[in-house]
Amino acid sequence: MSGNPTQKLAVTTADKVFQQLQFAIVEGDIPAGIKISEPGLSKQYDVSRATLREALNRLEKCHLIERKPNIGSRVVECTIEGLLEIYQVREALEGMACRLAAENMSEDEIVDMKAMLNKHANSQDLKDGIAYYQEEGDLDFHYKVILGSHNQQLINLLCEQLYHLVRMYRIQFGMNSPRATRAFNEHSNILQAIVDRDGELAEILMRRHIAASRKNIENKIAAMKQQETN
Amino acid sequence: MSGNPTQKLAVTTADKVFQQLQFAIVEGDIPAGIKISEPGLSKQYDVSRATLREALNRLEKCHLIERKPNIGSRVVECTIEGLLEIYQVREALEGMACRLAAENMSEDEIVDMKAMLNKHANSQDLKDGIAYYQEEGDLDFHYKVILGSHNQQLINLLCEQLYHLVRMYRIQFGMNSPRATRAFNEHSNILQAIVDRDGELAEILMRRHIAASRKNIENKIAAMKQQETN
DNA sequence: AGACATCAAATTGTCGACACTTTTAAAATA
DNA sequence: TATTTTAAAAGTGTCGACAATTTGATGTCT
Numbered sequence: 432m433s434g435n436p437t438q439k440l441a442v443t444t445a446d447k448v449f450q451q452l453q454f455a456i457v458e459g460d461i462p463a464g465i466k467i468s469e470p471g472l473s474k475q476y477d478v479s480r481a482t483l484r485e486a487l488n489r490l491e492k493c494h495l496i497e498r499k500p501n502i503g504s505r506v507v508e509c510t511i512e513g514l515l516e517i518y519q520v521r522e523a524l525e526g527m528a529c530r531l532a533a534e535n536m537s538e539d540e541i542v543d544m545k546a547m548l549n550k551h552a553n554s555q556d557l558k559d560g561i562a563y564y565q566e567e568g569d570l571d572f573h574y575k576v577i578l579g580s581h582n583q584q585l586i587n588l589l590c591e592q593l594y595h596l597v598r599m600y601r602i603q604f605g606m607n608s609p610r611a612t613r614a615f616n617e618h619s620n621i622l623q624a625i626v627d628r629d630g631e632l633a634e635i636l637m638r639r640h641i642a643a644s645r646k647n648i649e650n651k652i653a654a655m656k657q658q659e660t661n
Numbered sequence: 662m663s664g665n666p667t668q669k670l671a672v673t674t675a676d677k678v679f680q681q682l683q684f685a686i687v688e689g690d691i692p693a694g695i696k697i698s699e700p701g702l703s704k705q706y707d708v709s710r711a712t713l714r715e716a717l718n719r720l721e722k723c724h725l726i727e728r729k730p731n732i733g734s735r736v737v738e739c740t741i742e743g744l745l746e747i748y749q750v751r752e753a754l755e756g757m758a759c760r761l762a763a764e765n766m767s768e769d770e771i772v773d774m775k776a777m778l779n780k781h782a783n784s785q786d787l788k789d790g791i792a793y794y795q796e797e798g799d800l801d802f803h804y805k806v807i808l809g810s811h812n813q814q815l816i817n818l819l820c821e822q823l824y825h826l827v828r829m830y831r832i833q834f835g836m837n838s839p840r841a842t843r844a845f846n847e848h849s850n851i852l853q854a855i856v857d858r859d860g861e862l863a864e865i866l867m868r869r870h871i872a873a874s875r876k877n878i879e880n881k882i883a884a885m886k887q888q889e890t891n
Numbered sequence: 892a893g894a895c896a897t898c899a900a901a902t903t904g905t906c907g908a909c910a911c912t913t914t915t916a917a918a919a920t921a
Numbered sequence: 922t923a924t925t926t927t928a929a930a931a932g933t934g935t936c937g938a939c940a941a942t943t944t945g946a947t948g949t950c951t
Contacts (some may be wrong), residue, residue, distance in 0.1 A: 442730045443934065469903070479936045480903090481711065488718040494814075500672045501903060501942055516814040519757060527753035584724075584746040588818065673904065699933070709906045710933090731912055731933060 436574050437590040445485035448476050452486055456495050456506055457599045467496060467504040493595045507596075509603050511652060517596055518645035522638050524589055525573065529621060529637035530630040532579035540579050544622055547571060551615060566601070570594070572618050576637070579625070606648055617643070666804050667820040675715035678706050682716055686725050686736055687829045697726060697734040723825045737826075739833050741882060747826055748875035752868050754819055755803065759851060759867035762809035763860040770809050774852055777801060781845060796831070800824070802848050806867070809855070836878055847873070 441447040452472075455461045473483040487504055490496045496504045507513070536544075551568045577589045600606070617640045624633035671677040682702075685691045703713040717734055720726045726734045737743070766774075781798045807819045830836070847870045854863035 445934080446730070468901095470901085481937090482935060484715075484903095485718075485934085488715075492722050494817075500676070503903065503943095513814075516812045519761065519812055520754070520814045520818065523753040523757035524750070527749060531749065582746045582749055584743075584750045587724075588750065675904080698931095700931085711907090712905060714933095715904085733913095733933065 435590060435594065436578060437586060444478060445482045445489075448478055448483060449486040449489045451476065452490055453493070453495060453595060456490070457595055457602060459599075459603050461506055463506050463599075463603060464508040465506050467506065469503070493592045495595055495599065507599075509600055511649075514600050514604070514648065515645070517593065517600065518641060518648075520593065521589075521597070522641045522645075524585060524593070525577065525641055526634045526638040528577045528580040528582065528585050528589065529625070530634035531582055531585070532576050533625045533628055533630040533633040535581040536579040536625060540575070541622075541626060544572075544575050544579075544625070547575065548615075548618060548622060551618075569614060569618075570598075576621070576625075604648065604652065606651065610644075610647055614640070614644070665820060665824065666808060667816060674708060675712050675719075678708055678713060679716040679719045681706065682720055683723070683725060683825060686720070687825055687832060689829075689833050691736055693736050693829075693833060694738040695736050697736065699733070723822045725825055725829065737829075739830055741879075744830050744834070744878065744882075745875070747823065747830065748871060748878075750823065751819075751827070752871045752875075754815060754823070755807065755871060756864045756868040758807045758810040758812070758815050758819065759855070760860040760864035761812055761815070762806050763855045763858055763863040765811040766809040766855060770805070771852075771856060774802075774805050774809075774855070777805065778845075778848060778852060781848075799844060799848075800828075806851070806855075834878065834882065836881065840874075840877055844870070844874070 438450075439446070441450055452461070456463075461467075467487070469480050469483055469487075473480045476483065487496060487498070491498055491504070494507060496506055498504045547568075551572075554568075574590060574594075577586055580586065617636070621633060621636045621640060624636055668680075669676070671680055682691070686693075691697075697717070699710050699713055699717075703710045706713065717726060717728070721728055721734070724737060726736055728734045777798075781802075784798075804820065804824075807816055810816065847866070851863060851866045851870060854866055
């Protein structure tokens with residue numbers, strides 16, 4: 432279960448508090464939509480308010496909290512509209528990333544991706560239904576494609592800003608990647624386009640892959656709503 | 662010369678310092694690549710270091726400075742690679758924004774865009790060579806398309822984060838939009854696709870429009886390099 | 892009862908000071 | 922002279938306290 436490949440190791444205390452808060456928000460230990468109390472949290476984590484505010488600034492950078500001047504901070508809400516917006520952005524950015532990966536990836540990076548997909552294929556044969564691993568495997572694949580774009584702006588936007596939100600939505604909406612084998616096949620086709628250095632096709636396939644994932648989640652949510660009314 | 666439509670009015674002093682620093686960096690008054698001295702700037706703007714650091718955090722959010730722990734902040738460098746990266750991100754995001762604008766824009770917003778293009782056409786007849794106005798006009802057009810997407814994530818990423826960098830590159834590389842009439846025609850075609858509610862075409866046209874702009878800049882830079890060697 | 896004004900409590904914004912790290916410049920050694 | 926050591930200077934990270942603003946409660950008036 433390898434994590435975010437661009438995550439810097441925390442050298443300052445504000446870093447550590449940021450990482451702990453980030454985890455707590457993504458996992459829902461700090462509930463979505465709740466008001467954040469600076470005095471409260473600074474006592475809870477035993478740091479000064481200045482340090483806590485530094486951590487809050489980083490949370491704001493990856494859109495996990497929202498700040499209003501003289502009012503304070505709130506954890507973002509997880510709405511269906513918000514989910515749709517994120518997936519539209521992902522479709523655009525990761526599509527471009529995938530096109531650039533096909534153009535720019537080194538041979539070593541491609542070998543690495545092939546090895547990863549093989550590992551996924553095997554562990555998938557072993558235990559088909561373990562969603563947790565598949566979840567991490569899906570993220571690993573997307574991370575490698577993004578890094579393969581060799582575009583620092585894209586890498587920063589996706590890995591350091593957007594993906595915490597993506598994980599938050601997946602966890603809080605209980606989306607345990609219910610389309611494992613299908614996603615695996617789509618990953619394989621995308622990698623093939625990269626191997627062929629076909630940027631145009633790689634972008635199209637990645638966009639469809641993300642759009643399919645979005646529709647899958649939307650259907651699941653629709654089903655949940657249906658069940659609520661019964 | 663209307664500015665960034667999502668710029669919040671500065672209520673706190675950190676806001677004001679942030680806006681002044683932002684302007685100074687974009688215009689090059691604070692040179693690209695330079696080290697930022699917190700004690701120096703806090704004295705210069707007559708605020709405490711805490712307030713200045715709050716402003717620095719916002720500059721970092723829109724990628725105008727880069728911070729390293731225990732080292733300090735630097736204004737970003739303007740490199741040709743960086744310019745290419747930004748335009749690749751723009752092509753992806755604004756392409757998607759334009760698709761969504763075609764799908765989601767209200768009739769009022771479309772009327773507004775038509776009026777703006779008419780104004781541009783007239784003032785363009787009046788004085789064809791004034792690059793400054795054309796520059797603002799170009800930004801206005803792109804802003805309206807982005808806002809028309811009705812996607813808050815896209816709006817935030819483009820208007821609040823990326824566009825300061827775009828302006829910085831344009832100004833510091835001396836790109837005074839040398840393809841005024843051509844850009845105007847491309848804007849017209851994009852608007853027509855939006856009017857027709859043809860999201861797919863709108864996205865393609867916007868991507869080509871941005872790609873053309875990028876190539877134009879790359880050619881100009883290549884010409885500059887050519888001249889240097891002579 | 893409900894709307895409005897007033898005041899106290901809590902919260903955020905800002906400040907100056909101290910601790911720790913990095914940079915520099917000088918001194919010492921080979 | 923060149924390299925390493927050492928110490929001082931400067932810079933960043935963190936802290937606690939105060940000022941300004943918002944929030945909540947209380948009391949008053951219609």
